[in-house]
Amino acid sequence: MKKEHEVKPEKTPEKTKVLILGGTGEMGQWFTHFFGERGYEVTVWGKGGKVEIARKMGVPFATDLDSEISGSDIVIVSVPINVTEETIAETAPKMKAGSLLMDFTSTKVKPVEAMKKFARPDVEVLGTHPMFGPTIPSLRGQTVILVPVEGRSEKWFPVIRELFEEGGAHVEVTTAAEHDRLVSVVQGLTHFAYIGIGTTINRLDFDVRKSRKFVSPVYDIMLDFVGRILGQNPYLYALIQMENPSVIEVHDAFLAECKHLSEMVREHDEEGFVRKMKAASLKYGDTSHALRRSDKLINSRIVEYETILNSIGKICGFYHVYSGKTHVGLLEKVKPDEVLLSKLVSKGTSPHIKNKYIRLKLENLHLLSETELREWRKENLEHPVRDIAVLIPAGAKPEVILGAICTNEHLAVCEISDIYEGIRVTDADEKKRLAVTYRITIFGDCDADGIEKEITELLCGLGCRIREKNLPQRE
Numbered sequence: 001m002k003k004e005h006e007v008k009p010e011k012t013p014e015k016t017k018v019l020i021l022g023g024t025g026e027m028g029q030w031f032t033h034f035f036g037e038r039g040y041e042v043t044v045w046g047k048g049g050k051v052e053i054a055r056k057m058g059v060p061f062a063t064d065l066d067s068e069i070s071g072s073d074i075v076i077v078s079v080p081i082n083v084t085e086e087t088i089a090e091t092a093p094k095m096k097a098g099s100l101l102m103d104f105t106s107t108k109v110k111p112v113e114a115m116k117k118f119a120r121p122d123v124e125v126l127g128t129h130p131m132f133g134p135t136i137p138s139l140r141g142q143t144v145i146l147v148p149v150e151g152r153s154e155k156w157f158p159v160i161r162e163l164f165e166e167g168g169a170h171v172e173v174t175t176a177a178e179h180d181r182l183v184s185v186v187q188g189l190t191h192f193a194y195i196g197i198g199t200t201i202n203r204l205d206f207d208v209r210k211s212r213k214f215v216s217p218v219y220d221i222m223l224d225f226v227g228r229i230l231g232q233n234p235y236l237y238a239l240i241q242m243e244n245p246s247v248i249e250v251h252d253a254f255l256a257e258c259k260h261l262s263e264m265v266r267e268h269d270e271e272g273f274v275r276k277m278k279a280a281s282l283k284y285g286d287t288s289h290a291l292r293r294s295d296k297l298i299n300s301r302i303v304e305y306e307t308i309l310n311s312i313g314k315i316c317g318f319y320h321v322y323s324g325k326t327h328v329g330l331l332e333k334v335k336p337d338e339v340l341l342s343k344l345v346s347k348g349t350s351p352h353i354k355n356k357y358i359r360l361k362l363e364n365l366h367l368l369s370e371t372e373l374r375e376w377r378k379e380n381l382e383h384p385v386r387d388i389a390v391l392i393p394a395g396a397k398p399e400v401i402l403g404a405i406c407t408n409e410h411l412a413v414c415e416i417s418d419i420y421e422g423i424r425v426t427d428a429d430e431k432k433r434l435a436v437t438y439r440i441t442i443f444g445d446c447d448a449d450g451i452e453k454e455i456t457e458l459l460c461g462l463g464c465r466i467r468e469k470n471l472p473q474r475e
Contacts, residue, residue: 015040016073017072018035018041018043018073019068019075019076020042020044020076022045022078023044023045023076024048025078027130027134028044028078029053031076032044036057036059038163038167043061043062046061047079069094069095070095072099074100074156075095075099075101077091077102078104080236080239081106081107084103084111088103093120097120097123098123100124100126100155100160101124102160103128106187108145110243112127116149119152121152124153124156125149125152126148126149126153126157128144128147129183131143131144133232138167139168141168142170143172144170144172145171145179146164147175147176147179180245183246184244184249187240188241188247188251189250189251189254191237192241192254194225197222197226198229198230212336217298221297221301304367308334308367312333313330315331315344315377316328316329316330316331316341316367316368318365318366320364321365321366326376327341327343327360328343328368328376328377337363338359339362339365340357340358344381377444378413381444383412383444384441385439385441386440387440388452388455388459389418389436389466390435390467391433392464393462396464398416398436401464402416405438405455408451408458410442411441411442412443413440414439416436417438419436421435435467440452
């Protein structure tokens with residue numbers, strides 16, 4: 001029987017369901033984590049049926065794809081460009097009213113047209129292009145391009161825009177045609193030039209590793225960008241070049257300019273070459289701003305390298321950008337392209353690998369700041385704990401003395417573990433002295449006995465008296 005005034009439990013609001021087609025790919029995995037961390041219920045699907053990847057991410061794999069499509073609030077198409085339209089055509093008609101269809105493709109005209117054509121009128125569509133790769137750690141500072149469709153994006157467009165902006169992204173809104181025209185230079189020309197430099201180096205049978213010994217900062221950075229492109233999925237970069245129709249016009253212009261400049265060099269046409277550069281400079285705009293920004297990039301690399309060099313013989317920490325692991329140890333040696341660490345022992349590490357050496361490639365590393373290094377040591381090392389019991393001077397405040405102790409950089413934690421009155425140092429004392437026990441937690445990579453001695457000497461210097469065993473205990 002239902003009791004009078006019984007309160008019905010509130011219904012738990014359902015999470016927004018997101019289905020990512022291509023969710024087992026690199027970008028799909030990145031956005032699986034992105035949406036999942038923000039409270040969305042994510043399901044993935046991939047043509048290869050890689051259920052183990054979904055399991056590793058802790059999300060379901062869509063075994064009944066049609067059912068997942070019809071039950072999802074947001075369906076994201078994150079598949080290769082050349083099968084995007086086909087995937088949209090198969091997916092869009094199965095979506096429920098009020099849901100949203102998005103694509104994460106590098107071109108926009110064809111995918112947006114396909115979404116408008118195959119999605120029912122009561123299904124919204126939103127062209128989306130994340131202008132970054134799956135190796136970035138977070139959305140902060142990245143650009144996301146959104147292509148809303150008039151009359152088909154009213155409900156979901158502000159939701160998705162806010163989601164990306166709250167994640168720290170810069171959101172740029174444009175049309176599909178403008179997107180493809182701009183991206184034909186932003187990606188089409190840039191990738192084409194870098195890939196062309198890479199293939200030219202290959203044609204020349206040029207020793208890149210040896211050339212770095214004669215490196216200038218600009219050349220070094222340029223090589224890194226070329227290597228960055230060459231080291232990624234070549235099929236993706238081929239499709240970026242081939243699937244955007246605006247790219248061919250850009251290629252023709254670039255090849256014509258390369259040919260013209262080469263002719264000037266062959267003819268020793270110095271004035272013509274100079275005129276070309278000056279004209280391009282005027283069209284480019286604020287070259288002084290570009291110089292300052294590139295100087296900042298170059299100088300940051302130099303400063304970090306000098307900081308690493310000056311840290312030889314000290315405990316350092318390096319975050320490996322691609323593996324996500326942090327390596328901490330005594331910096332033994334620094335070369336132009338690598339560092340050698342004698343690795344510290346973390347909690348749970350077997351003692352027999354205490355002096356393990358590890359070599360790390362510099363280009364993959366981020367040097368931890370002093371604060372970051374301190375936090376790593378605090379969380380990952382075994383720390384000895386020592387108690388130092390003292391009688392503090394009359395009128396002294398235990399907390400002020402604690403503050404002085406805490407200035408020691410070798411302490412992970414310092415605190416007052418016990419404090420009470422009731423101790424006379426001599427019979428002549430008119431007042432009983434405060435007895436305080438300071439508990440210090442010493443970093444596990446430090447000499448615990450030596451640090452305890454330092455703190456004891458500091459306390460004595462502040463007028464404290466170390467409690468002897470024969471002193472009376474609390475009354």
